Amino acid sequence: MRTPAALITLLAAALVLGGCQAAFPPAAVTEEGLLIENLYVFVFVIAAVVFVLVEGLIIWSVIRYRRKPTDTTLPAQTHGNLVLEIIWTAIPLVTVVGLFFASSQVLGVVDARKPEDVSVKVEVVGYQWQWKFAYPDAGFEIYGTAQNYPELVVPIDERVEVTLVAQDVNHGFYIPEFLFQRDLVPGKVNHFEFTPNKLGTFAGQCSAFCGLLHHAMGFTVRVVTREEYDAWIAEMTPEPAPSESPVATETDLTAEVKEWAISLSGASTAAGEVTFGLTNGGKIPHEFIVVRSDVGGEGLLDQIDPATSRLDEASLDAIGEQPEFSPGETKVLTLDLEPGRYVVLCNIAGHFGSGMYADLEITAN
Amino acid sequence: MATTAARATGVQGSRLYDYLTTTDHKKIGILYTISSFVFLAIGGLLALGVRTELAQPGLQYMDESVYNQLFTMHASVMIFWVIIPFLAGIGNYIVPLQIGAADMAFPRINALSFWMIPFSGLIAASGFFLGGAADAGWTAYPPLSNITYSPGPGMNLWIMAVILVGTSSILGAVNFLVTIFRMRAPGMTLFRMPIMVWTIIVTSVLVLMGTPVLTSALIMLFVDRNFGGSFFDPTTGGSAILWQNIFWFYSHPAVYIMVLPGMGVISEIIPVFSRKPLFGYKAFVFATAGIGALGFSVWAHHMFTTGSVFLPFFSVMTFLIAVPTGVKMFNWIATMWRGQISFTTPMLFAIGFLSMFLIGGINGVFSASVPVDYAIHATYWIVAHIHYVLFGGSFLAIMAGIYYWFPKMTGKMLDEGLGKLHFAIAMIGLNLTFLPMHTLGLMGMPRRIADYSPTAGWNDLNLAATVGGFLVGISTLPLLWNIYTSLRNGKDAGPDPWEGNTLEWATSSPPPAWNFDRLPAITSERPLFDARHGRSGSDHA
Known part of the structure; x- marks a missing residue:
């Protein structure tokens, strides 16, 4: 490729990358999410180069080879070129195999199960049309409503294990800033683990269509310090039941x-x-x-x-x-x-x- | 006396009766096209209903129940009653002509295949008047689609209608395969067939392998709902994941069923208007077959987030399917390279296909990467992806085909000015609607929600998408006006208005009932080019 063309390609890619925040996911707030974010950027750069190159070739051919009044004879009737065709089969092949291996590496970390490292366990139950968050170790449950979304509270920099159970139909546990979702499937228990590394409150919502009020299945995840977490757990844990029945x-x-x-x-x-x-x-x-x-x-x-x-x-x-x-x-x-x-x-x-x-x-x- | 004579022939002499009873593949092709346009209007209005509600946060025009019916039926109508029948219609009209046959192999089965389409479409749509159409999404995942959670009649009607469409597709596929393998003109060897015919072969094989599987799943769902079966009900020993596997085993190849014939159309148009042969004909055939074969090994990429998928296999296969698609893209560009391109409306739509399908191909690769899919699955990113494939791909190709073959079907040229207006508005509308959806998806807007929070930051992009949606709707007006005026006052097309390459241009427009009075010699994949320029014009590499 001649230098000016290469420069223009690079410039266009840089423009798309730098100027266009709309093309990127939100900044990740978990260790696993950060890996996915970086992988997204990697895939995006390759995609942008392919897009600019191929769209450029289309536009170039269309402008350069438009039919002119002087075109009275037929153009050269080229039927193919084996070498070229092998090249443009091989380049995409190498590219996608590379993408596959990069993805597999990230997947290994994102989907890893490390029970020995888990310090907080929560159970998430999805039902039409809200969530129950249960903390089995502390013995309490939080129910959400369409008016009052439930909040999952977790300590920063500690590994959290989430167990996902669907009570009626399919649901999807999705937190955009985790860059992650996993389905809740009736008849099956799903899991994932994550390590939050930013304090704050992050919105989540059901991503698998589940009927009438699917859009009202919101929730939030609040990441707090260990001290705040302990205080919250103490506040939420129910008093021991009085001996006489109320x-x-x-x-x-x-x-x-x-x-x-x-x-x-x-x-x-x-x-x-x-x-x-x-x-x-x-x-x-x-x-x-x-x-x-x-x-x-x-x-x-x-x-x-x-x-x-x-x-x-x-x-x-x-x-x-x-x-x-x-x-x-x-x-x-x-x-x-x-x-x-x-x-x-x-x-x-x-x-x-x-x-x-x-x-x-x-x-x- | 003339009026008396007309009365004497009565109903049986009327044009309507002729079309209602015809077994002529060309008339059936036109019937498919008309039916598809009617359902396109319905599916388009349903989409505009969805976009209108989403234009701003809050539920302004409908409740969730109506919204869920609208998006479910929009997808179902567009897939089963618009894109698939449009392509079947174009195939019906063009394939026998392109191989030099007089008709399809089974003309009466051909008519049966067609009439199932409007009939089944009415069954599915009748739900709107019988207490609510299907509202569990076009994917109809159980348990949501079970009788407990979708008790209305809409779901049963939808199942019956889709079974009928499937049966129509299966009959059509058999008919195409027999026609193409048994009825080619002398000299029309397999590797001299137009690429359009090749794509119909591969599509028909996909239909034969995939559709019966979907049909069996639909029957199982029907039994679950109405007769107490428990195939997909986990509370009685069934499996909700089983449905997803069977459904996508058909419905992923269905995307290729909707895209491959579109690629065939484009592969007819680009060489003609570049005045060059298709670059890498055999590579095209192998790439088409390759997409078809790989298409059956990628279905579970729709299920990466279920935790029930062998991820590496489906991920690598999904990545690989980009390769034959990429080969085709480069071959199309190489066909235009050093050609003499004229910008007729069909060529504009073909170029539109190249640039838009490119986006639909590239944003699909993101989903092949499992971790990235965890971030974008079931969000508006996926909505953007499927619309760049089915609208930017299949639908633009269908429009290219309509503009390209309208002169053959009617004997009249369409107006180029109106055609270019249609193209320009459609391209702006398409990108204004679907480009912002990538960002909405990354920001976390899930698909299929009736409402969203005004503070989520999604307001402006949703409004833009709605404006774009209405532009797409408006873009069809010049097309309809064009068809109406051109049928009355259009320029006569003559047998071969575009200097075509393939046999359909060797006969009058429209062709006689028996198609050909006389066929040119067929010694390459471009018999008409050879007849026009002599065999020396095509020096094989």
Whole structure:
């Protein structure tokens, strides 16, 4: 290649590389992500050179060899050139084999399992349409909602092992600044390990299409110092359970909430103080809201806001509620209820519309 | 009296009746093309619905349920009812002519193959009016596509429709293979066949090997959904990953089913408008066969992030498939090299194919690198990649073919000015839509989301992509107007308006029902060139 052409190629490549941040992933915040970032840049440089070269050849041929009025005779009828064709088979072959070996080296590190080096273990469970982050060593779980994304907290510079479990359909655990994602596949447990090396909070979200509220499966990862991490773990770890059962309270009605129904022990009860004994018999958190409504649960279904898949709580006559509580938990809710028609429901996005409601009649004494 | 005579012949004499009952490969080819244009309008409107909703954050025009139906049906319609039938239609019209045959080997099966297309398309689309079309993505991964999570009728309709399309493809593939191997004109040896015919052979083999596999997977999914089967349901002993393996065993080769005939079209057009033979004819044939063979060993690169794939094998095979593709690219450029290029609309679309498919090839290599794929899989990067392949590749090639063979099909020339306007708007729209998607993907925007946070930093690029999408939509207006006016007032094409190389230009435009009154001698892959310039013009290397 002549010097000016080579210079132009280099210049163009430098321009694309230097001036165009849009062509690169975000700066990695894990040791593994950094390797992927460097590999991306390596692949990108080769890709840019190939692109500039081939696109340049196309544009050059099109401009240089356009048909001119003086072209009255046929051009030379060249049918091929074996040497040339072997050369331009061999060059791509060598290039892609090189890329394969470079990729394999990085892959070995990114996918490595080193149980002896792991200092923090978390279990991630994906369900329609949120996440549960469990810290089995500390014995607590964090449930997210579409309104309140869950946060995974990990200490900097320590190796973290993530176990991925899908509860219903496929999900994808994806953190752009890790330059990494791994699927959660029903019937199979997946793992990956990472070592965060930057402090901060990083957004993540589900990358495998999982149905209606796929876009609402956000979460964050917060990387903190070891001291902050220990303090956070201590704060999150539940107190040892009191010896007497809190459900000893006498209840007027019991209600089991689960996916996707609420079953009340009775359809009516007398006005006055009403005590509900609540159990979450499902696999994900639910809430329990008592709403006064003359149209009943069926009637309220028409009022679901399609943008949020929930009822607008401002427009409801809510008497009281038990906020979200976890699977297996029991709660007691006591409310002063006047005679009339009521609906009990769970208003987490998608839950009410999926059938989590029951009608309740409060009769006069 | 003339009116009485027309009435006397009645329905049976009408043009409509003729097309509804025809077994002529040329009329069937035109029917395929018309059907594809209708579904293109539907698939295009679905895409504009998706882009409109994504133009800004928040759900302004639809809820998630409608959005999920739109993107699922956009992909399904474009793949099964637009690109594959468009190429089948062009193949139907052109292949028998290019090999000097009078028709396809099985004309009635040919008609059956066609009529399954609009019929199945209506079945899939009827979901919109029967309680919701399919909304589990065109990949229909279980368990999401199981009855528990997709209880509506749309999914069942989609399965039945895709089985029908598959059956149509299989019948078409058999028909093409028998036609090409048994009905070539005297002198038309295998290595004198146009590259277009070669790509149809390889495509047909891919269809025969891949489509029955997809069909069996679809039947298994149907049994799971409706009769309590448990092939893909992990809660009853099935495997969710099994579906992904079977689905991609067909659906990755399907990309080549959609791209190889496009490469065939381009390989017909570039030599004609460069006034040179195709550079490296045999290399082209081997590269086409090579892509077809390698195409069956790369499917699991769609599944790198599942943790259930033997990564090194599928990674290296995916890298390798870039080699025959690269050979073709260099051969096309070498064909133009030292040629005399005229910029007719078909040639412009062919050059557009070269520059855009190049991007779709290069950004695909990123995904072959497993660690890089971990970063970009299931993001808008992949959306950009597949659209540079299927739109920048297949679709531009189809448009090139429409402009190139329209004079043969109708006897009328299309208007060059309108054609160039179509090309210019389409190229701007295409790049404005899909180039920003690379950046969106790197920034972390997953595909198939109905909404995104206004603070994610994705607003401007999404708006740009939406504007580009509407430009692409607008670009089809000059094409439709062009077809309409050219059919009425277009210049007469004559048998050979482009100084073509291949046999379809040796007969009138449109050709008679029996195709040829007389065939020229076939002593090379360019019989018409030889007839025009004498055999001495093509001195074989």
